[in-house]
Amino acid sequence: MSENPDLYELRLGVYGTPDEVARLAESARGMLGQRARGPASALSAWALRVDSGDQPIEPAAGDEVPASEMTVAEMYDDLPQQWRDEHPGEEPGAHTTAVIRAGVLAPEDTAYDLLDALQRLACPDPEHSGPCPIPWQAGLTPPGEEDSRAYLGYHYGHLRGGGPGAA
Template sequence: MPLAEFYGELPEQWRAEHPGEEPGERMIHEIRVGMYLPEAHGHDLRQRLNRVVCPDLQHSGPCPIPWSSSYTDPAEEAERDYLERRYARLRAAA
């Protein structure tokens, strides 16, 4: 799936923050972080990364620069297989 389709809500968030303007040449970029650590630590790190992008997560209105955050749940077999193929080297380095 193309990034623009996966993050389809981001251009609309930008337009809400900049009424009457068009995004022009702006593009969607994705940053992935591979981690091999206990779930609780992963949640904490994810919250810290979210605050890097948006220091005040409780502000009113959309962020000036739209963003989103997600994670892959290793509890599902298909996701576990994907994670193993993609990030097995992290386990080997641990």
């Protein structure tokens, strides 16, 4: 794996109440902030945002990469059904689909370690029996393909210029 930092986007799609989504986002900010501290940290910089279900799963990257026609809710359309299956007879109330996006400037192995840590915020014990409290799904956009590099550069290129912290 590469030791040189590059841009990656970590994603945690969730189906939860606005308070649950906000708590997860704050936990993610705390985790990233802690991981970025110290001169030996492999996480050079990071930025985090939360997109609601009606936003495109891949926002436009200027004129180079148009926005995806698929929304966050469409990408994670199995999460509401998972919640209904795990809570028979209950009404979802204020539950909504959202995605927590973290752009990171880090070596590849660190980006994957951060993705694992992000997943553990939603599910601290992957071997537990029963459903997770908040249905979730995680993914990562690596810088391998031209469109991915353009997308990452457009949304997170500012991370190349500065130190750690939420932008």
